[in-house]
Amino acid sequence: MELVEETPFRFRIEPHGAMRVPGVVFASRRLLPPKDDGSLTQVANVAALPGIVRASYAMPDMHWGYGFPIGGVAATDVRAGGVVSPGGVGFDISCGVRLLAADLDRSEFGHVAEKVLNGLSRATPRGAGRGAVWQLSRDGLEHLLAEGSRYAVERGWGVQRDLERCEDGGAVDDAEPGRVSARALDRGLGQVGSLGSGNHFLEVQAVDEIYDEGLAGAFGLRPGQVCVMIHCGSRGLGHQICTDHVRRMDESMADRGLSVPDRQLACAPVDSAEGRAYLGAMAAAANYARANRHVLGVAAGEVVREVTGRGLDLVYDISHNLAKIESHEVEGHRRTLCVHRKGATRALPPGHPELPPDLREAGQPVLIPGSMGTASHVLAGVAGGDAFHSTCHGAGRTQSRHQAVRTIDARRLRRELEHSGIVVRGSSARGLAEEAPTAYKDVDAVVAVAEGAGLCRRVARLVPLGVVKG
Numbered sequence: 001m002e003l004v005e006e007t008p009f010r011f012r013i014e015p016h017g018a019m020r021v022p023g024v025v026f027a028s029r030r031l032l033p034p035k036d037d038g039s040l041t042q043v044a045n046v047a048a049l050p051g052i053v054r055a056s057y058a059m060p061d062m063h064w065g066y067g068f069p070i071g072g073v074a075a076t077d078v079r080a081g082g083v084v085s086p087g088g089v090g091f092d093i094s095c096g097v098r099l100l101a102a103d104l105d106r107s108e109f110g111h112v113a114e115k116v117l118n119g120l121s122r123a124t125p126r127g128a129g130r131g132a133v134w135q136l137s138r139d140g141l142e143h144l145l146a147e148g149s150r151y152a153v154e155r156g157w158g159v160q161r162d163l164e165r166c167e168d169g170g171a172v173d174d175a176e177p178g179r180v181s182a183r184a185l186d187r188g189l190g191q192v193g194s195l196g197s198g199n200h201f202l203e204v205q206a207v208d209e210i211y212d213e214g215l216a217g218a219f220g221l222r223p224g225q226v227c228v229m230i231h232c233g234s235r236g237l238g239h240q241i242c243t244d245h246v247r248r249m250d251e252s253m254a255d256r257g258l259s260v261p262d263r264q265l266a267c268a269p270v271d272s273a274e275g276r277a278y279l280g281a282m283a284a285a286a287n288y289a290r291a292n293r294h295v296l297g298v299a300a301g302e303v304v305r306e307v308t309g310r311g312l313d314l315v316y317d318i319s320h321n322l323a324k325i326e327s328h329e330v331e332g333h334r335r336t337l338c339v340h341r342k343g344a345t346r347a348l349p350p351g352h353p354e355l356p357p358d359l360r361e362a363g364q365p366v367l368i369p370g371s372m373g374t375a376s377h378v379l380a381g382v383a384g385g386d387a388f389h390s391t392c393h394g395a396g397r398t399q400s401r402h403q404a405v406r407t408i409d410a411r412r413l414r415r416e417l418e419h420s421g422i423v424v425r426g427s428s429a430r431g432l433a434e435e436a437p438t439a440y441k442d443v444d445a446v447v448a449v450a451e452g453a454g455l456c457r458r459v460a461r462l463v464p465l466g467v468v469k470g
């Protein structure tokens, strides 16, 4: 795949073959994926989607994914036959990050660290399919799919202010629980308030460095502050919805005369029976994921209060696996677009009407986990942000899980983490090796490139104090 360096941190793949638009990769030379991981070919494949506009984008944390690369962003024109592709959202629909801040300094945390981490470990169900913080009836689950975190607050979980600090006020309005299969409902029923496994985590962190004092203040962050970051998504429910709709779209493509370079890019016009069915179910999964992070955050807040006497305030909650119908200007015209972000985070600029009043001047907080042994970051959206106001979502993998397990000694890793003062709870030896910091890119370099490319700005850097791994 030939890449042309257009400007620092921006590479272009010229349209060729079935590509309808160019590919644009935001990266430094060092962060570019190896040619043999297939993700640059995926950028080119996505550029062939019917109705795609401007470019097929990839963020600096990009790596290979199902159909779309992780770190991929693509928008299609809804009124010009543009398609939606479940592979452009991923199996963990609305996987995302929630950051909460404590009125506690890291100097006060050391002597209670073990106690807090033990409490968080007990309060956080994790692993494949086991346990949930909130046991719901089938009727309750349907309410939650329609109303997301708003339903949780209504039922006594957390406070109204939490909703203002959530993307979409805690729920998307276009969810259609009736589009969710019985199998997906069954899988989701006993998992509301659970982490899942692998890359999902609940981490206690400290603010280590502030890059922009004004923005950090607006987000409620100060140097040395203890925070809790939660990364998880829509569990078995989202996975089943993706599986159901990839199959359905795959079956309908020939009849609709649609073809794509890779079967994993199965898609349907947004404005079609299959497209609408997927988007309605996907939105229900998005509401599930937000409520999932919400109740985990409330449970974590109770533990922190019990041990330290201080509570947790929500900084922000944002997804990084979602398709959204948004209005953007393309070639001088306002268009209604279906924006896929898969392992990419929306980053609204200052002044955007969708931001709550207290964040409107600052821009949207963007939450970037790094790894359990390195830093994580808080960024902010900027005016003129490219890729439909999107940026990276993490460090991004350099090694597959399989490669990591083959090369990393889990016992040694656990010792090294504990030696650096990071309390580790949960996770099997295999799980720990899969998620080793060395299996990921350098998150500091990723966010510096994202900022250098004009996608966002850096606000604060956080370091881990303890982690509960899925």
Ligand SMILES: Nc1nc2c(ncn2[C@@H]2O[C@H](COP(=O)(O)O)[C@@H](O)[C@H]2O)c(=O)[nH]1
Pocket: 061, 070, 095, 198, 199, 200, 201, 203, 231, 343, 369, 370, 371, 372, 373, 375, 376, 393, 394, 395, 396, 397, 435, 440, 443, 467, 469
């Ligand atoms: N702070 C931590 N970050 C972590 C950990 N495990 C993974 N990660 C980062 O999350 C992103 C997002 O993952 P994805 O599954 O949504 O693609 C990933 O790229 C890593 O940078 C952790 O334990 N702590």
Ligand SMILES: [Mn+2]
Pocket: 092, 095, 096, 200, 232, 233
């Ligand atoms: Mn996930």
Ligand SMILES: [Mn+2]
Pocket: 095, 096, 231, 232, 320
């Ligand atoms: Mn994720």
